[in-house]
Amino acid sequence: MEKIKSFQGLILALQDYWAKQGCLILQPYDMEMGAGTFNPATTLRTLGPDDWKVAYVQPSRRPTDGRYGENPNRLQMHHQFQVIVKPSPENSQDLYLNSLLAIGIDPNKHDLRFVEDDWESPTLGAWGLGWEIWCDGMEISQYTYFQQVGGLDCSPVSLELTYGLERLAMYVLDVDNVYDMPYNDDGYTYGQVFLRNEQQMSAYNFEFADTDQLFQQFVFAEKSCRFLLDQKLSLPAYEQCMKASHTFNLLDSRGVISVLERQGYIQRVRTLAKGCCEVWAENISGNISENIAA
Amino acid sequence: MSDLLIELFQEEVPARMQVAAEESFERLVIERLKADGIAYETCDAYSTPRRIALHITGLPAAREDVTEELKGPSISAPEQALAGFLKKAGLASADQLTRRDIKGTEYYFYESVKKGGPTIEILGSLIADAITNMPWPKSMRWGHGTVRWVRPFHSVVALFDGKIVEGEFAISPDKSIKFGNITRGHRFMGSKADFEVNSFADYRKKLEENFVLLDRATRKKIIWDGVCQQAAQAGHGYKALEDEKLLEEVVGLVEWPVPFLGSFDREFLRIPQEVITTSMRENQRYFSVLDNNRELSNHFICVANVIPDDDGKTIIHGNQKVLRARLSDARFFWEQDLKHNLETYLPRLEQIRFHEKLGMMSEKVARLEKLAAMIAEMTDADLAKSVRAAHLCKADLVTGMVREFPELQGVMGAYYARGGAHRTPRDAYDEGLDVSTAIHTHYSPAGPNDSCPTAPVSVVVALADKIDTLVGFFSIGEKPTGSKDPFALRRAALGIIRLIIENRLTLDLTPVLKMAASLYNVPLPEDIEPFILDRFKVLMKGKDFSHNIIEAVTGDSLLDMKNRIEQISEFLDTDKGMDFVSATKRAINILENEEKKSDQKISQDISEGSLIEPEEKELYRVLISIVPKVQEQISLGHYDEAMSCFAGIKDQVDLFFDKVVVNDNDPDIRANRLAMLSQIRKFTGMIADFSRL
Numbered sequence: 001m002e003k004i005k006s007f008q009g010l011i012l013a014l015q016d017y018w019a020k021q022g023c024l025i026l027q028p029y030d031m032e033m034g035a036g037t038f039n040p041a042t043t044l045r046t047l048g049p050d051d052w053k054v055a056y057v058q059p060s061r062r063p064t065d066g067r068y069g070e071n072p073n074r075l076q077m078h079h080q081f082q083v084i085v086k087p088s089p090e091n092s093q094d095l096y097l098n099s100l101l102a103i104g105i106d107p108n109k110h111d112l113r114f115v116e117d118d119w120e121s122p123t124l125g126a127w128g129l130g131w132e133i134w135c136d137g138m139e140i141s142q143y144t145y146f147q148q149v150g151g152l153d154c155s156p157v158s159l160e161l162t163y164g165l166e167r168l169a170m171y172v173l174d175v176d177n178v179y180d181m182p183y184n185d186d187g188y189t190y191g192q193v194f195l196r197n198e199q200q201m202s203a204y205n206f207e208f209a210d211t212d213q214l215f216q217q218f219v220f221a222e223k224s225c226r227f228l229l230d231q232k233l234s235l236p237a238y239e240q241c242m243k244a245s246h247t248f249n250l251l252d253s254r255g256v257i258s259v260l261e262r263q264g265y266i267q268r269v270r271t272l273a274k275g276c277c278e279v280w281a282e283n284i285s286g287n288i289s290e291n292i293a294a
Numbered sequence: 295m296s297d298l299l300i301e302l303f304q305e306e307v308p309a310r311m312q313v314a315a316e317e318s319f320e321r322l323v324i325e326r327l328k329a330d331g332i333a334y335e336t337c338d339a340y341s342t343p344r345r346i347a348l349h350i351t352g353l354p355a356a357r358e359d360v361t362e363e364l365k366g367p368s369i370s371a372p373e374q375a376l377a378g379f380l381k382k383a384g385l386a387s388a389d390q391l392t393r394r395d396i397k398g399t400e401y402y403f404y405e406s407v408k409k410g411g412p413t414i415e416i417l418g419s420l421i422a423d424a425i426t427n428m429p430w431p432k433s434m435r436w437g438h439g440t441v442r443w444v445r446p447f448h449s450v451v452a453l454f455d456g457k458i459v460e461g462e463f464a465i466s467p468d469k470s471i472k473f474g475n476i477t478r479g480h481r482f483m484g485s486k487a488d489f490e491v492n493s494f495a496d497y498r499k500k501l502e503e504n505f506v507l508l509d510r511a512t513r514k515k516i517i518w519d520g521v522c523q524q525a526a527q528a529g530h531g532y533k534a535l536e537d538e539k540l541l542e543e544v545v546g547l548v549e550w551p552v553p554f555l556g557s558f559d560r561e562f563l564r565i566p567q568e569v570i571t572t573s574m575r576e577n578q579r580y581f582s583v584l585d586n587n588r589e590l591s592n593h594f595i596c597v598a599n600v601i602p603d604d605d606g607k608t609i610i611h612g613n614q615k616v617l618r619a620r621l622s623d624a625r626f627f628w629e630q631d632l633k634h635n636l637e638t639y640l641p642r643l644e645q646i647r648f649h650e651k652l653g654m655m656s657e658k659v660a661r662l663e664k665l666a667a668m669i670a671e672m673t674d675a676d677l678a679k680s681v682r683a684a685h686l687c688k689a690d691l692v693t694g695m696v697r698e699f700p701e702l703q704g705v706m707g708a709y710y711a712r713g714g715a716h717r718t719p720r721d722a723y724d725e726g727l728d729v730s731t732a733i734h735t736h737y738s739p740a741g742p743n744d745s746c747p748t749a750p751v752s753v754v755v756a757l758a759d760k761i762d763t764l765v766g767f768f769s770i771g772e773k774p775t776g777s778k779d780p781f782a783l784r785r786a787a788l789g790i791i792r793l794i795i796e797n798r799l800t801l802d803l804t805p806v807l808k809m810a811a812s813l814y815n816v817p818l819p820e821d822i823e824p825f826i827l828d829r830f831k832v833l834m835k836g837k838d839f840s841h842n843i844i845e846a847v848t849g850d851s852l853l854d855m856k857n858r859i860e861q862i863s864e865f866l867d868t869d870k871g872m873d874f875v876s877a878t879k880r881a882i883n884i885l886e887n888e889e890k891k892s893d894q895k896i897s898q899d900i901s902e903g904s905l906i907e908p909e910e911k912e913l914y915r916v917l918i919s920i921v922p923k924v925q926e927q928i929s930l931g932h933y934d935e936a937m938s939c940f941a942g943i944k945d946q947v948d949l950f951f952d953k954v955v956v957n958d959n960d961p962d963i964r965a966n967r968l969a970m971l972s973q974i975r976k977f978t979g980m981i982a983d984f985s986r987l
Binding site: 109 | 435437438580609
């Protein structure tokens with residue numbers, strides 16, 4: 001067990017551990033999204049019968065959580081470390097606990113707990129059962145056995161592990177302010193890398209994002225997604241679905257969506273996500289459309 | 295005698311499901327034992343986060359053959375009857391049937407023999423069936439499995455007198471869990487290797503050696519003792535805040551409880567106490583610690599599931615850090631919320647739904663104001679304050695704190711209505727104590743054990759809120775059915791009843807309910823008053839009043855009915871009371887018999903001139919003499935006094951029944967005597983329908 005000294009040290013240790021467990025290490029998806037679950041490596045790949053083992057970092061954007069860099073632990077963009085193992089193995093819990101050991105969390109010193117937490121993503125039409133994992137009273141991971149995605153049954157069931165990296169790193173490194181956290185072992189801080197992003201992006205998210213354009217973008221993404229679904233192109237269609245989802249999040253943080261409208265928008269994104277999942281699932285079961293065959 | 299041990303081992307079962315899981319599994323196994331005619335002495339169920347166990351003693355090692363005779367149709371019955379009987383008995387032909395004569399008719403009989411044998415042989419399928427039929431509130435699949443369970447299922451111990459019960463539980467078409475004798479201990483502190491067990495005593499002992507306390511009661515005691523000990527260490531006279539619900543939950547979160555004491559910055563104590571305890575309980579499952587003045591202290595107790603190798607230094611440090619972040623958040627909400635007075639939150643209620651079909655919260659508030667005005671006038675409460683409190687009572691729903699902690703609704707509104715501090719209101723913004731208290735308590739009573747608001751303005755708003763809810767949901771047909779009451783309408787009705795009777799309000803509900811309905815622009819739902827009346831009767835039965843008395847009573851208001859029930863019950867406990875009822879019942883019974891015969895209701899005035907016998911003249915005299923007093927006492931609500939008046943003429947009534955024949959041959963005389971009885975029925979009937987007693 002090596003002592004983790006920095007944010008990137010934590011990422012490297014997790015990547016190393018999960019690579020050794022046979023996971024493909026993917027690079028972050030190059031689009032804005034709210035959580036690692038949105039990445040098609042999770043959303044689409046957890047459907048269908050094929051084995052799938054991946055781990056990746058996903059920058060995750062939550063525009064409403066931005067605090068202009070003034071709050072010690074709230075960020076409009078944080079990083080999630082996401083692991084998918086399909087099918088979920090017999091020794092899932094041991095695999096997870098050993099990953100904690102790999103980043104220096106010793107179960108003989110800490111109080112580790114599996115506390116009921118049923119996960120649901122209304123926008124993805126996805127749900128699963130599992131726990132939030134507590135370390136000394138703090139939630140350090142989300143642990144889920146995927147039951148449905150896009151309204152479709154997951155068979156076999158995937159294990160999804162999500163580590164909130166900033167929060168976990170602050171805990172392992174015992175720092176109280178995220179911006180003071182060492183980014184590497186040579187004195188760079190998290191603040192040096194991301195403080196300006198938080199300040200400027202908070203201003204954008206809350207004040208300057210052009211809402212008229214965003215409303216139009218939402219409609220455009222929705223339309224494109226439908227068109228691409230008609231062509232049976234699930235991956236590009238899904239990208240448009242992610243765009244719609246992020247656009248909705250931005251509109252939400254600009255405060256221009258009422259409580260009532262919110263439900264409507266979530267419903268619209270879910271319809272897109274379901275469509276993408278259905279087309280993806282059709283493709284794997286052999287009904288590949290002529291567009292792709294040609 | 296033999297005993298059976300079963301352990302189901304799975305990944306962490308949610309704390310809230312464990313006790314129900316124990317009970318269900320026990321029920322499923324016992325039901326099957328009974329169905330198979332297997333007796334037992336004791337059955338105990340156990341659960342920890344990872345296991346559900348059952349220990350049954352006094353089982354027979356083997357069962358005898360059981361012969362059962364089935365009676366079939368008569369031999370002359372149509373063929374279909376015989377075919378049906380053969381099918382029921384599982385036979386292909388009538389060869390195995392015998393015939394026997396019963397009272398001159400010959401019938402078919404079949405002697406079915408249930409083979410006995412060693413009990414262990416049937417246990418395998420019995421246990422597998424119980425597992426298959428386990429009802430989980432939420433269940434899931436895992437891996438390639440097709441079966442559903444609460445969380446992934448790993449192993450089953452099934453031992454009958456130390457021998458493994460042969461059996462298995464299929465988790466997918468090609469994979470099963472075979473029953474065995476192997477289990478494991480605490481996830482971190484137990485032996486790394488799995489271990490064998492050979493009896494219940496051995497199982498329990500080995501678990502304990504491996505840091506698992508099987509017994510919930512033991513864990514509970516250790517937790518609470520430990521929590522109290524830790525609290526005492528925080529300071530002289532310091533005590534843990536009792537919290538049964540939290541304690542139960544913690545019992546389900548640990549296999550080996552180890553309580554630790556932590557603290558937080560005193561600075562945070564400026565946040566309302568309810569906020570701190572709620573955050574500690576709901577988010578962190580910590581126990582709160584009260585100082586020697588019973589005020590919240592800056593300490594907390596967390597219960598770990600491990601004996602750490604550094605005396606808990608790391609665990610306490612970690613938990614303090616988490617709590618600091620939580621309380622900082624809470625303080626942030628508190629300070630943000632206080633930047634505006636309560637009034638400014640109201641427009642946002644236009645965006646919060648009360649119910650899909652019942653409109654927005656802002657509309658509810660508008661209705662509450664009108665209802666509160668009406669109820670305030672009817673109950674002599676301060677009109678302006680009642681309307682003001684109704685106006686503001688829902689405003690806290692859109693504050694940051696209540697959005698974070700919904701259970702603090704009302705509580706936060708009360709703080710914010712006084713500008714943040716209960717005891718030292720700021721001059722700048724203060725709605726006053728009456729309004730603030732009304733906001734605080736308007737959800738009460740929220741259950742049979744919750745206290746009932748008593749301050750007049752509070753009572754008004756609490757009533758208005760519940761009446762509006764009840765009328766609204768009844769108007770859209772959302773009534774409670776069976777065990778389903780998703781909108782807690784029974785609780786709302788009970789709340790209305792308790793508010794009225796505990797505060798001794800003579801409030802007539804009907805006009806208020808009508809007003810509530812008109813505010814929704816609907817006619818008053820017909821079933822709503824019977825529903826309230828029904829809940830009232832349930833409440834009264836719960837207070838041990840006799841069913842018959844409750845059913846005999848009607849009244850102008852719930853309070854009036856309650857008074858009648860109480861006074862009649864008390865009066866009936868006396869000798870006078872018993873006499874009164876028997877005499878009254880006798881009179882009413884005679885009348886009812888006569889009415890049945892003539893199919894006509896008897897109620898005539900007594901003609902004094904037609905009275906003949908001295909006993910009837912005397913009864914008439916005393917009856918006339920007590921009537922004014924009876925009427926007066928009834929109008930004052932003194933039903934016991936009114937009943938006493940009747941009891942006072944007991945002798946005259948008795949003599950009348952002894953000496954006077956009601957059924958005289960002369961129809962006029964007979965009618966006059968019946969009229970006398972009808973007067974008794976009429977005046978006692980103003981108290982209750984005593985014929986129902």
